[in-house]
Every structure is written in C-alpha cells, then in structure tokens.
Amino acid sequence: MEIINYTDQHKAFRIKARNFMEKEVIPNVEQWEKERLMPKSAWKKMGEAGFLCTTISAEYGGPGLDFISSMIVMEELTKTNHNGAGPLLHSEIVVPYVEAFATEECKKKYLPECVSGDIVMAVGMTEPDVGSDLASMETSVIEDGDEVIINGSKIFISNGINADLVVLAAKDPAVENPYKAIDLYLVHKDMPGFIKGQKLDKMGWHSQDTAELFFSDCRVPIGNRLGKKGDGFPMLMKKLQQERLVTALWGLTAAEFTFDQLLKLYRDDSGLGKPIKKTQVKQFSLVELATELKIGRTFADKLLVDHMEGKDIVPETSMAKYWLTELARKVADVGLDIMAEAGVIKSNPIPRAFVDVRSMLIFAGTNEIMRQIVSKSMKI
Ligand SMILES: Cc1cc2nc3c(=O)[nH]c(=O)nc-3n(C[C@H](O)[C@H](O)[C@H](O)COP(=O)(O)OP(=O)(O)OC[C@H]3O[C@@H](n4cnc5c(N)ncnc54)[C@H](O)[C@@H]3O)c2cc1C
Structure with missing residues (x-):
C-alpha cells in the first residue's frame, strides 16, 4: 500500500507540472545559472500556470489545492536540475506566514499577487552577526504613531534581489525578554528606507538570487505587522x-x-x-x-x-x-x-x-x- 494516496487529480496535476517544467524551465536553466537569477518573467509564467502558492484558497486568488500538490510542484521543479528553491521558498515557506498571520486587509492586498507571481517574497531573519540564535538579533523596530521605524540589515536572503515583499524579523529594544521582543513585518520594496544590497556569489545554487538587505529608518505601516506585538517568536x-x-x-x-x-x-x-x-x-x-x-x-x-x-x-x-x-x-x-x-x-x-x-x-x-x-x- 502507498503511504500517500495520490488521486487522479494529483496525477493529472503532476503531468501538467512536468509539461510546464519541460517547456518553460529546462530550456532556460543554463541561462538562469549564468545570470545567477530566475527572472521575474519566469515567476509570472509559473504563477499564470497555477504553480505558485498552490494551497492558497480561491478567496485570495489561489488554486486552493492540498499540500501534496505543492510537493508535486517541488518535485517536478527539482527534477529539472535547476534546484533553485526560490518558488518553493516563496510558496511553501514565506507566503504561509501572510496567509496565517496577516490582517485581512494585507491578505487581500498581497496574496493574489503572490499567487500570480507579480509579488516575489523573501524572509529576512539572518543578520551579519546572527544566525541560529535568533534571540540575539539586532535589527530594531520602534513604534511611531501608525507606523514603525526599522533599522538594521539582513544577510543571505534568498530571493533577495527579486523580492517585492519581505517577512522581516525585528526586535523592540525596549523589551527585555528577547523571546517577547521579536515582531514580524511585511516590508514592501517601495517602502522608504528599504535598500537592496549586492547579489551574493555563492558556491552553488546559482539560479537562486541571494542578497543582503538594508533598512535605514525604514517606515512600515503598523498594520503590516503579522500577529500581535511580541508574537514573532x-x-x-x-x-x-x-x-x-x-x-x-x-x-x-x-x-x-x-x-x-x-x-x-x-x-x-x-x-x-x-x-x-x-x-x-x-x-x-x-x-x-x-x-x-x-x-x-x-x-x-x-x-x-x-x-x-x-x-x-x-x-x-x-x-x-x-x-x-x-x-x-x-x-x-x-x-x-x-x-x-x-x-x-x-x-x-x-x-x-x-x-x-x-x-x-x-x-x-x-x-x-x-x-x-x-x-x-x-x-x-
Ligand atoms: C544558500 C543559503 C540561503 C539562505 N537563505 C536565507 C533566507 O532566505 N533568509 C534567512 O533569514 N536566512 C537565510 N540563510 C541563512 C541561514 O538560515 C543561516 O546560515 C543559518 O541559520 C545558520 O546561521 P549562521 O550561518 O549564522 O551560522 P551560526 O548560527 O553562526 O552557526 C555556525 C556553526 O555553529 C553551529 N551551531 C550554532 N549553534 C549551535 C548550537 N547551539 N549547537 C551546536 N552547533 C551550533 C551551526 O550548526 C554551524 O555549523 C541562508 C543561508 C544559505 C547558505
């Protein structure tokens, strides 16, 4: 007996995904590897074909499929020897934060474009001096009326160059307990004070853009906070x-x-x-x-x-x-x-x-x- 019950719908979806990868990904992989980036036009094609954010519900513009379908997309993408997990990170790791914790307004504003590929997402946790021990992060956030002001930098951020929207972790310096001081914000690339650094030249995984991100008095609407204040951890x-x-x-x-x-x-x-x-x-x-x-x-x-x-x-x-x-x-x-x-x-x-x-x-x-x-x- 198989452990995963693949339905006929899953099987048809896999064939559709495989055909898409053969036509739109495999012929381009070498070029993307050289350019150190999967271009935005390819993200859009993936979105239009229904291979981004497959579990997001129709209410927010998504296909509303199950997690097995998401993993089918991951499998077919990995089998192109492209190994650029950009779309995987976007669809299965970062966008789920928006779906689970953002305000209704932010969900309506951002999710449909995450599904279509118009918005590429990244997650910013790692800093030049902070990796595994997130509690010691230094990027700060201070409230200022109906906005927050963020200062700091993040490094090794996957999809960093393509990113339109980042789930950013920052810490309120006034809160002593580090586990209650971290908040997550949705920071859009057009928000003042958000600066993208250089594309990092990595050992492998070349078609995936990894970058440093800087936040200099970056002003973000307080409504872009995910969940309640102090709930980041x-x-x-x-x-x-x-x-x-x-x-x-x-x-x-x-x-x-x-x-x-x-x-x-x-x-x-x-x-x-x-x-x-x-x-x-x-x-x-x-x-x-x-x-x-x-x-x-x-x-x-x-x-x-x-x-x-x-x-x-x-x-x-x-x-x-x-x-x-x-x-x-x-x-x-x-x-x-x-x-x-x-x-x-x-x-x-x-x-x-x-x-x-x-x-x-x-x-x-x-x-x-x-x-x-x-x-x-x-x-x-
Ligand atoms: C290709 C790539 C893509 C990445 N993408 C992202 C991204 O999109 N967003 C993001 O925020 N970050 C990203 N990262 C960063 C990644 O999450 C960090 O590199 C990782 O969390 C480890 O942090 P560090 O490199 O600072 O190592 P450190 O935490 O400084 O650890 C250094 C070494 O010490 C070991 N170590 C640390 N603590 C302990 C402990 N308590 N016990 C035993 N051993 C320990 C570690 O295993 C490691 O071997 C990416 C990294 C890479 C390489």
Whole structure:
C-alpha cells in the first residue's frame, strides 16, 4: 500500500507540472545559472500556470489545492536540475506566514499577487552577526504613531534581489525578554528606507538570487505587522515544522534525482568520453544508496501525511531534515567517487548536485540545530 494516496487529480496535476517544467524551465536553466537569477518573467509564467502558492484558497486568488500538490510542484521543479528553491521558498515557506498571520486587509492586498507571481517574497531573519540564535538579533523596530521605524540589515536572503515583499524579523529594544521582543513585518520594496544590497556569489545554487538587505529608518505601516506585538517568536516556531519538512522532502527529491542521473550514466556511459570503470565496490555503493533512498522515501511520505493531519512532528521533522539533506550530499559525493575523473566534468549533473545540495544542510536551521532539537525531545 502507498503511504500517500495520490488521486487522479494529483496525477493529472503532476503531468501538467512536468509539461510546464519541460517547456518553460529546462530550456532556460543554463541561462538562469549564468545570470545567477530566475527572472521575474519566469515567476509570472509559473504563477499564470497555477504553480505558485498552490494551497492558497480561491478567496485570495489561489488554486486552493492540498499540500501534496505543492510537493508535486517541488518535485517536478527539482527534477529539472535547476534546484533553485526560490518558488518553493516563496510558496511553501514565506507566503504561509501572510496567509496565517496577516490582517485581512494585507491578505487581500498581497496574496493574489503572490499567487500570480507579480509579488516575489523573501524572509529576512539572518543578520551579519546572527544566525541560529535568533534571540540575539539586532535589527530594531520602534513604534511611531501608525507606523514603525526599522533599522538594521539582513544577510543571505534568498530571493533577495527579486523580492517585492519581505517577512522581516525585528526586535523592540525596549523589551527585555528577547523571546517577547521579536515582531514580524511585511516590508514592501517601495517602502522608504528599504535598500537592496549586492547579489551574493555563492558556491552553488546559482539560479537562486541571494542578497543582503538594508533598512535605514525604514517606515512600515503598523498594520503590516503579522500577529500581535511580541508574537514573532511563537509565529516562527509555529511555521518551522513546515519549513523543515519542505526542506527534508526537497533534499530527498534532489537525492533521488541525482541518483537516477548517476544510475543512467553508470549504465550507459553516455557522453562522458571515457567509460566508467565498473567494479563490485561501485555496484555495492549504488545498492546501498538505493536502499537508503527507499527508507528515506518511506519516512518522508509518512511525515508528509502526518503533517497534513495536523500532527505535532517537530522531532521527527528535525530528524528528516538532517538525515535526508545529508543523504542528498552523500549521493552526490558517492556519485563523484563512482564516476572518478568524469565526475568533475561540469556538463554532467553530479557536480552541480554536489555544490547545490550542500546549502540544504545549513538553511532552515542547521543540521547541528536539528540534532539539538531531537536530543532535547529525547530528554538526553
Ligand atoms: C544558500 C543559503 C540561503 C539562505 N537563505 C536565507 C533566507 O532566505 N533568509 C534567512 O533569514 N536566512 C537565510 N540563510 C541563512 C541561514 O538560515 C543561516 O546560515 C543559518 O541559520 C545558520 O546561521 P549562521 O550561518 O549564522 O551560522 P551560526 O548560527 O553562526 O552557526 C555556525 C556553526 O555553529 C553551529 N551551531 C550554532 N549553534 C549551535 C548550537 N547551539 N549547537 C551546536 N552547533 C551550533 C551551526 O550548526 C554551524 O555549523 C541562508 C543561508 C544559505 C547558505
């Protein structure tokens, strides 16, 4: 019995998504990788075709599909070897904050454009001196009548160059308890004092624009606050389960895709100019990876179903995030060993996977933090 019950509607949706990726993404990936950005026109096409924010309800202009459909889009996008999680971050990690915590006015104003691709979203938490320990963030927010004034900077912000709207974390310096001092604001790119920095030149994940963002006396309407004042931390905690589950499922899909490519190259020796030496050691390595991928898929699909049923699976999701992203790294690493010299030829997909998947171990909470969450839940 399958763990996920894929309906005929899901299956048809997957075919539609695959056709879209074949036509609109795959032919452009190399150009986007060179330009270090997926252009806005591609976001618009994804939106128009119904592949952004698939779970947002019709009331706010969305397709109103389920989380399985969202993960189908993620899977088909990952299988383009584009690995730019920009749309995934937008649709499944950032926009859900707006849907869950924004005022009705903000939802009506922003959500339809998030669905259509006219608005690209980013989330700004990390700062030059602050990463895992968000409580020590320095970006400040002070109320001034019906506005707030934000000062500070954020770094490593995915979709940072394309971003039209940012869920920004800032801290009220007057509140002593750091866990009650953080608020989240929707900051639009046209708000005064919001400045975008340079596109960061990363090791991999090239078609994804990552940038530094600056806020200099940036004035934001108080109505753009998400939730109640001081609720920033609990809101972040509430959304982290989905963020980490999405990263885990994405890591697994990347691992499966890389493995399929590796297997094909191993079987066919195709296009690499030199045959891959075939040995029993290599066969056994491939068998072991195939086994781990099967175990990983069973675990991940069960978590997806549990998440959709509203279960609290924070420790299990943390296990999956670290284990499956490390599995993605392992598949690419072993893949390079198996291919030997041919492994370093950039035209084959394994080197790209090797540099792309590495970041997955860092964002959405580092894998050390994931292990820490699990160890706390085990009371050890
Ligand atoms: C490609 C990419 C995209 C990103 N996108 C975004 C984004 O869109 N928005 C955003 O806000 N941020 C983003 N980030 C930043 C990311 O969330 C941070 O890098 C991450 O939270 C870790 O923070 P740090 O790099 O400052 O490391 P630190 O927190 O300083 O940690 C450094 C090292 O110490 C370890 N460590 C830290 N604390 C502990 C502990 N308590 N126990 C054990 N080990 C510990 C960490 O695991 C890590 O190995 C992105 C990062 C990358 C690489």
